Amino acid sequence: MTDEYEPLEGLDDTRDHGGVLGTADPAYEPGRRRRRRSLRSCLAVLVALAIVVGGFYFVVTWGIDKVRDQFGSAEDYPGPGRGNVTYQVVSGATAGSIGRDLKSAGVVASVDAFVEAANASPDWSKLQAGYFALKKEMAAADVVGILVDPANMVTDRVTIPEGLRVVDTVAILAKKTKYKKADFNKVLDKPDSLGLPDYADGNPEGYLFPATYDFGPDATPESMLKAMVTRWQQAADDADLEDAAAALGYTPAELMTVASLVQAEGRGDDMPKIARVIYNRVENPDNGLTNGLLQVDASVNYALGRSTIAVLTQAEIDSVADSPYNTYKQAGLPPTPIEAPGDDAIAAAAHPADGSWLFYVTVNLKTGKTKFTDDYQEFLGFKQELQEYCATQSDRC
Template identity: 35%
Template sequence: MADEPSWDEIFTQRATGATPATPPKASEPEPTELDSFAQLFGAPASQDAPVAAAAPAAATEPAPGSRRAARVREQSSGGDGSGSGDRPRGGGRGDRPKKRNLLWLKILLPIVLVLGAGGAVAAYGWFTYNEQVRELLGIPLPTDFDGSGNGEEAIVTVRSGDIGSDVARELHEAGVTMTYDAVYDYLVENPDVGFLPGNWRLQKMMSAETAVAALQDTANKVTDKLLLREGISLETSLEVIAETTGLPLEEVTAAAADPQAYGLPEQAPSLEGYLFPATYELQGGETAQQILQILVDTTVGRLDAAGVAPENRYTTLIMASIIQREAGANPDDFYKISRVFQNRIEQSINLQSDATVAYGTGRFDSVWTEPEERADPSNLYNTYANPGLPVGPIGLPGDLAIDAALNPVDGPWLFFVPINLATGETVFSETADEHQAAVDRLFAWCDESAENATYCE
């Protein structure tokens, strides 16, 4: 994250009272006569038809909570998930009862008139504005699927040391469960549930209860399918290999100790970046060396397919690994981040990637750093204090990151920073002033709610 603020800078502002003041909200006008579901929920009412044609954009579901969020919920609820510490669902409008009662009087009549005009109009209002209608009526949105899945396979990875919140996040992100909360709440009610590490074959759209039960059934454990995800580190990759195959971790780690034995260039300090992230079908009897060679050969094959000359493989993987770690979920951002770094190299500006600095300090699960870490040139992965690329890759890049490294989009940007850490929304800037304005938006987002703050630590 080029010129990204560190967490200590964010929370120093909060602690000292330097956080920019939020402008006072203007007093809300009393609702006027509402003639359709569309006008009710903010879309402009049509002058020619009873229902507006434009529907609001679908909201983006935030990413699951952090470990800190899980601890806060446990502490505030007394361990049963029902305490007052839970964030109210549906927007938490219970703090304005008088306003809400008045709003009901002005809303009911138009809804009745719309319903009387025909079932099609009512159906339009319900399906187009389902979430808003539920919120006004006090009907909570569903958080869990029913049943045991839709038949579509999903491979879920449980790693050594994972706690309930990690498993809840993995299930949600894999599309197995509807929400993080569905699994987390179930685990709070069933604290004796434990999990075995490895890859597990489940289905998408399972209820939290059936998904957790499936993770207890060893018949669902996959021993012949190795899954490595984009962006994870070599250390995590070796752990996944050991947990999936049953090989001792010490044996897998020892097999990875000599990167040149797998055909890597002399300057490569490790196999980092060379184990291609994908799903592999194994026979079950491979040695650690054979598995690692398969992964390295796959990476070389992908680079060759992308047109990378053998002498450029290493630098391509370094750049692609940084892009992979810095980018969010938006594929377009991969190519923009690549352009930022290319522009900086061409203009002799240090990359200033926090992800590389964090990797050099041994923190593979973070892209945030401290000022003294960014000032330390002895860290050869420190792209704040040292010019050019770091000494090696910082994780496993996938096809998208490799393509972005080779084909940056055109643009003048020199900076980027995420302004919403839940969705990964990122702002790209050409000047330092524009970048600072984006950083201020990040500060404001962190201060918006306790939920947002959990991402900012």
């Protein structure tokens, strides 16, 4: 037997180096490498856990926000608001579109709050187009309350009656708005922007349509006059004016002149008959009775520069003998409309009644009763009836 031994496989044959077996490195500490690997593993676990927890927090928070948006109250201002905002409700606007406009303008806090208030209002269906005075940072319900009440509209409401000349229309506009006559006349002097038809030749007489207009606070003389021409175009389209003129053998401009004469001379159901009398006289100048003369008093009054007077004197007729608007002296139609016709007069000119009449007389100026005939002697009897009426009603003649 011997004292020698064989070293274990995988270990160095070493001697005592401070009691450390299996390495020649005096700095080696048993278990150090194992601890480093454990630390890295722990860190990875912690990072993964943080990601999981963070993701869970995001999902939960997002879900809470969605639930709050779905079931919570929409953001709204407490009111009453500050400053001034003028807002225009346009025709066909919805609660959503109005809400978006108002939110952009700082009037309401959110579109949802406005839509909710609109849906809750029993008067929302009464909403009308127009301008309204609001404030910034208003409660949505307060805004809705203002918009649904027409009394809150900020407008210049102007009514232009039928049968007015341009000069008379301008006088009303100047009286009812903040602008002066000169402001409107400046636009009329250069009417290209008004949308007049080409056949008007730049003359607005007859094309400033009689109606009631609501002009907003931002309206200008140009936009007001343009709105009136636009309304005339609507009436012309409704009457199919251009096609009707062609069918009758006239230009659209001539038909508008006839419409203005009808407006000046007639009422209601008599208008299509008066239009027919005018066409009969123009188209049959050799009838032996009228010689192509219309003999319309209103046109002579236009030549005299005044509003209509029922009965003219011979001296007044003679004083403007050379005027193309003197239909007692000049055959055919006057060169332009003499006033603004309304819907009924335009329709009557476009669609005249059938008849052979050459004469008409309004025998009662209060009721508008008018008699028609193609017999000259009967016509003279109608004139006598008018004279008797005027003898007792001089304030109307």
